[in-house]
Amino acid sequence: MEYIYAALLLHKAGKEVSEENVKAVLSAAGVAVNDARVKALVASLEGVDINDAIAKAAAAPVAVAAAPAAAGAAPAAAAEEEEPEKDEKEEEESGMAGLGALFG
Numbered sequence: 001m002e003y004i005y006a007a008l009l010l011h012k013a014g015k016e017v018s019e020e021n022v023k024a025v026l027s028a029a030g031v032a033v034n035d036a037r038v039k040a041l042v043a044s045l046e047g048v049d050i051n052d053a054i055a056k057a058a059a060a061p062v063a064v065a066a067a068p069a070a071a072g073a074a075p076a077a078a079a080e081e082e083e084p085e086k087d088e089k090e091e092e093e094s095g096m097a098g099l100g101a102l103f104g
Contacts, residue, residue, distance in 0.1 A: 002031045003041045011050045018042060 006025040007017045015021055019035075019042050026033045 002026060002029065003037055007041060007045060008050070008054075017045055017050075 003022065003026065006022045006029070009025055010017045010021050019038050022038050022041060023033050023035075026038075
């Protein structure tokens with residue numbers, strides 16, 4: 001993640017996103033630099049319009065954030081549906097099903 005931040009910082013400052021510059025930013029931040037990761041980052045950013053990528057990413061979190069919330073709600077709803085059936089079965093098996101009628 002630090003490598004991407006370094007590239008974004010260089011871009012924001014108007015500097016070239018090169019191996020030397022990324023290494024310099026990471027070193028200044030006290031991060032142990034992995035040369036292979038720096039090379040991979042710089043190579044993956046060749047030909048990429050960073051401003052366009054940022055604009056697309058700014059719209060994505062809204063849709064992405066909604067999906068996990070909906071996915072997380074479905075298992076919880078399914079678990080809630082299963083629990084009452086288990087409780088009713090347990091009451092019937094224990095012979096306590098008729099006592100509920102006594103107390104309303």
